[in-house]
Amino acid sequence: MARILMKGNEALGEAAIKAGAKFYFGYPITPQNEVSAYMAERLPEVGGVFLQAESEVSAINMVYGAGGAGARVLITSSSPGISLMQEGISYIAGAEIPAVIVNVMRGGPGLGGIQPGQADYFQATRGGGHGDYFMVVLAPESIQEMVDIMQEAFDIADQYRNPVMILADGMMGQMMEAVDLDNVEKSDRNLPPKTWATTGMAHHQGKNIINSLELDPAKLEKHNLDLKKKYDEMAKNEVKYEMYKCDDADIIAVAYGTTARIVKNTIDMASREGIKMGLIRPISLWPFPQEPFDRTADRAKAYISVEMSMGQMVEDVRLAVNGRKPVHFYGRTGGMIPEPKDILAEIKNILGGVK
């Protein structure tokens, strides 16, 4: 099939269906309502189930049940709705249930606004829920990448029996771009059969229990260590990033998702003015890529994290740079979108200072 024009919210729904997710649970919230509308129409056509839950709290627990029963299951929401899911996400991680969660971020805190934001970075990458757990967090910069990454997200979830989050924003959800839904690369991951799923004892060997409770501290610690092993593996294997014009860059911006596109505009503007600027674009926010920093820390004079937040990913940049070079921050928030010319002004500022 050729490339078609599609809204991000609809494309991600279709991509999930193509990735084999026939179950969707969710609760309306702007700016991701098109996902539910799309799934409500499409899933019955493919023999799946769309269910509008009574709340995000219920929805995430339906995902727990459905994922635990062995299905590929998608849930989407936006910032406040994702906050309501934190207990559920912690349970899903603790009980090792695969699921894909999409956060189409808006401005916060509180009710905030409905325009695009990236201020849920901490929540996504550090675990807004309680306890030690991590999810792979993927941040596509285009609708095509979102579609491609959806397949990947479900595969990662199944491979590690762990939730995976796709962190998008209102812009990504609302915009239309050309997308090719058919040439999505299937991964060659060797996915384990879901022998652990609760499908009824008559349908598998022994008795299956989906659970995150362990009252014996020694056993719970063991469980945490097992999880840690898994997280370490994910951290090793699931790093994804793009380096853009970093080779001889004096200053390297770090940005993800739609902000990265804006930074690419900025880089073009900068190069017209003879400023050597590059971009490290983490695609996996957790695990956060270390390598591109190690490869650039000698040459670059400074880094700048550009976000639609008051400064969250910048901590990961600092951790990755680890004192080798100064790390700066530029952010817009509340639904305001950074503009290339303002970013460039900031960069000139920094380079002035750095020289």
Next chain:
Amino acid sequence: MARILMKGNEALGEAAIKAGAKFYFGYPITPQNEVSAYMAERLPEVGGVFLQAESEVSAINMVYGAGGAGARVLITSSSPGISLMQEGISYIAGAEIPAVIVNVMRGGPGLGGIQPGQADYFQATRGGGHGDYFMVVLAPESIQEMVDIMQEAFDIADQYRNPVMILADGMMGQMMEAVDLDNVEKSDRNLPPKTWATTGMAHHQGKNIINSLELDPAKLEKHNLDLKKKYDEMAKNEVKYEMYKCDDADIIAVAYGTTARIVKNTIDMASREGIKMGLIRPISLWPFPQEPFDRTADRAKAYISVEMSMGQMVEDVRLAVNGRKPVHFYGRTGGMIPEPKDILAEIKNILGGVK
């Protein structure tokens, strides 16, 4: 009054009452149930209200209402319950409502266990809720300190119109220690009158609105910048820490809450073996203290973060050390409690490696 023996959970309740908090909303959860039992009995005696909500979600929103109406209000819970409050906490921060939230942490993730843990550090310090916000997070190491800090917590909350979290753990909640409830130092903070509270228009000038919504991105950004200014002020003014035997330490442990007590045991053991070990004990986890690291980074050979988690505060330690010295980690989890001898073994290991 003399020192009396009191359970942490009860002492914190009484301390809140002494700090003028006559309103308590909560929902039962181990290991902090003694707080509700205590408040249920005591608050009616002092003309206050104890209300057992139908859930943590409701409870935190009752706190929103009560705090917004101008009252000093306390809420306590433990890990999964705190996760359920993340939306509400983000709203409270966004709407600038003072409130004190106590998390008596247990093992996670998911249902986990009910023994002590410190794995909600990220959630507390980075905002488990959506959007850009911070709370002052205080971590006492003894029941006396918890009592003292309660007064402080309410004052900070009122001064900045911001939620404050006290991060304790099951050990702190369940243990009994001697405590003097009467000699709590009153702060000399100049607390602003609550002219913003919704008490009815007949009771103040103009119309008061408690709100976190702003649909205009420019205005929402302005709100975020105003909040940021407040957070910067808190970050400057509300840092609290203890340095213990750091002066000539070769290795400096960083630990908070009950873990810090355990590390102090370890330091004594270490010094008996001629190992120079010190402790930086952050009392405010947010803002995380930078100064003690700057004061010790020249002399110390290495740092080690000791936590009842798989490694969370260690990121703040890394950020504070910023590459100047190696940063190590030792943690137990799931309700297992680190033992001095094991910490010491780890330290010998590191010092062997460092030399």
Next chain:
Amino acid sequence: MEERVIMAGFGGQGLMTIGQLLAYAGLEEDKNVSWMPSYGPEQRGGTANCHVIVSDGPVGSPVISEATGVIVMNRPSLEKFESYLIQGGVLVIDSTLIDVKASRTDVEAIYVPADEMANEMGNSKMANMIMLGAYVQKTGVVKLESLFNALRHVWGNTAKERFVEPNIEAIKKGAGLIGELVK
């Protein structure tokens, strides 16, 4: 080549539709395109706008801060978006609905009595297509034929099929103006 156009007016005037149509037309020509709507409660009755980019290279931010073109169908939109235009940018104004002139002199303002023309064609709902026709003819961002194909592609075999030909006519009407209007 990168065309960055903002289309704005009251909700219901069909600006979202012509934005999508333009993006589709770009796609027909194998260009890179993006369409980004305004969204939120202000849409109801209030103003609505979308940002469309048609580019030979990859599209950066779908949100336009420096527009090469602006199409406006009410006065608040003119006032708001005029300033987004780069020097020499194209500003298409529905002169039936907007009774003032562009205040900038460094842009190319085109006044299209689109509402009036649409009413003459018997359907005021097609004013948007007239505006689009004029804009496309003026800028050459895509071929008119690509617009027609896009219309056929998207509305063909749907309930809107019967509107395809009238809309093509409207686009042509708008396009036809350009020779006349711009001397």
Next chain:
Amino acid sequence: MEERVIMAGFGGQGLMTIGQLLAYAGLEEDKNVSWMPSYGPEQRGGTANCHVIVSDGPVGSPVISEATGVIVMNRPSLEKFESYLIQGGVLVIDSTLIDVKASRTDVEAIYVPADEMANEMGNSKMANMIMLGAYVQKTGVVKLESLFNALRHVWGNTAKERFVEPNIEAIKKGAGLIGELVK
């Protein structure tokens, strides 16, 4: 001086109570004390234990990994906590309820037929106090008088007031054993 004692047995045997009492007694003597209970569902019917520290210096961890004393009133507790004792530590065993001997030889084991004695006193609920009396007399961690004061302080003017004197008697009974038992 730092005494670190673990008290363990079935729920309902009153080990939490004697733990608190010891801590209170320490407080009476202006020492630093901590009391840390086991908590959780296993308490129901299962075993319960608490950790008490009485110290001249500040108390570190309230959880004891190296105990100077262990008081046990059932066999699983003996088996579990014997290993926590430091060399030369004091191990008080209710020999009515536990029919085995300590397996360690590097500690001082004291066998107190507390249950039997309490029954003789007419109230099996006071076995805990007998155990405590023996332990305190043996170790001298606090004065017996401090225990009595603590009892009066905590239970005086409460519903438990009438149990104060009998319990003091029981503590004395336990303390009285020490001369006899430990040669």
Next chain:
Amino acid sequence: MAKVIYEKPKGITDAITHYCPGCTHGIIHGLVAESLEELGVLGESIGVAPVGCAVLAYNYFNCDMQEAAHGRAPAVATGIKRVLPDRTVFTYQGDGDLAAIGTAEIVHAAARGENITVIFVNNAIYGMTGGQMAPTTLLGQVTTTTPYGRKPEANGFPIRICEMLSTLEGAAYVARVSVHDINNIRKAKKAIKEAFQTQIDRKGFSIVEVLSTCPTNWGLTPAEAIKWLKNNMIPHYPLATFKSPWGVK
């Protein structure tokens, strides 16, 4: 001298609402404001706005207001009322807010007999988010999330909130009204005033369910929407006073 028969109530600010043309949210606002005014408690009132189309209600009611998280208005109102028991505290909530995400909060506020007043605007749809199914959406009704019409097998049955809450001892005043014509607007006003009176008299929890239109998401003109309400909603949601401290006929 001219006597004023109707004008914008003092309990309503001068702000122009963001509601769609013909949306009956505005009418209901007016009734609430008039009631508070007539009962003399405007200056003693604290309202709680929901998340839903009425999210900006804090700009329209001329009294102190709090903006609650989606569904949590009854919890927020509880917090306020417990601190200020002599003030008049009310929530204004939509059917998504109250009957979906806020189910636990409304049931328990009612069960507690929390002395607050709830104005429950049932328009059988999620207005704010663009027309998704609400718990009160009728069977067969097409919404963006029931594109094939609401089917009980897939989407369940519409909930009758008044009937459900009436089973709770703490609910003192429970009534369902509508604003589809003048007569019913008058009855709605009466019910709302009685609900507030219930609170003022400290009789416990009061709720008025008001059937309301959503022309925008129903895809109808305001006048058509009024008719649709009358012909479709009332048969399923009978208008009645279910409970009242003054007795129910």
Next chain:
Amino acid sequence: MAKVIYEKPKGITDAITHYCPGCTHGIIHGLVAESLEELGVLGESIGVAPVGCAVLAYNYFNCDMQEAAHGRAPAVATGIKRVLPDRTVFTYQGDGDLAAIGTAEIVHAAARGENITVIFVNNAIYGMTGGQMAPTTLLGQVTTTTPYGRKPEANGFPIRICEMLSTLEGAAYVARVSVHDINNIRKAKKAIKEAFQTQIDRKGFSIVEVLSTCPTNWGLTPAEAIKWLKNNMIPHYPLATFKSPWGVK
């Protein structure tokens, strides 16, 4: 030859439960297990354990189990049932779990007519956490959070879940039973079996509320607790079949 009149059902594992002596949770477990066995669906069943004293129920029921977050068992069961519509899916929940934090989930599972079975164990208290007030705690009852006895002004009124859920169209089978004597144990068994039959026949949502004891937190011996249940709970929670696909007398 000896005929077995009673023995541990096959639906119960060999694990010794953590329940307190004389707690009737165990009896109810037995009835559920027997029903699944007799209906021949044990191997087709997936149970959902709550957070509450029955939190470890996954160790006791001899079928696949999921452990839900507190109050969310109906949501979890919904997720399972939608994926596996031909399996028998049930939740086992306490009164804190179902009637407090899980109110929204149970109301909406019922409203949806979700084809699952809910076993609702009402012991008028939070057992697991040490005896706090539950939504079903009786007026006057002393708990750790109602040290002065439950008072309606401060703590609200006890909720009758069956009566409330019966107002919902999607609820197909609703019954309240008790296990305080042999006769009632038999009736309870019958109700539980009918509830499962409702699900097997795809008639919609089924719930059995079982009045149960908590000797530990009531501060009574098991035998006294049985009497307390009979004398205090039943008058407030009448035993009845409220709804049934086979009709109610």
Next chain:
Amino acid sequence: MAARGNVIFDNERCKGCELCTTVCPVGIIEMSSRLNSRGYHFSQVKEGMMEKCIACGFCGMTCPDFVIKVERL
């Protein structure tokens, strides 16, 4: 004789929903062909019909936007 009334419209508040036109018992309210600044055709009393107004207040009560003030003369 029926009361005489006077109705005053705050045109800028009007959203042109037409509900007032449907409730007027004497049918004297119509929509203007003009737009207010927010783009709505606003309501008005038909030319010269004001004296037919019976001051029932229905239009005011029905208007969701508090456009109308009704006076009895």
Next chain:
Amino acid sequence: MAARGNVIFDNERCKGCELCTTVCPVGIIEMSSRLNSRGYHFSQVKEGMMEKCIACGFCGMTCPDFVIKVERL
């Protein structure tokens, strides 16, 4: 003549709650003075009374801990 029964106790499962003793229509169940390994006095049929058992099954049905197996002989 009433049916004769045999009841078998799995003593280690017993928690000594005494409920079985209250339901036996012929009153033949008592608590042992001995403890099982979990510290509970377990239930038993009174010395020599087994033959009075009518195999009603009440004890089994009542026992929350699945201690008792009842057979009809």
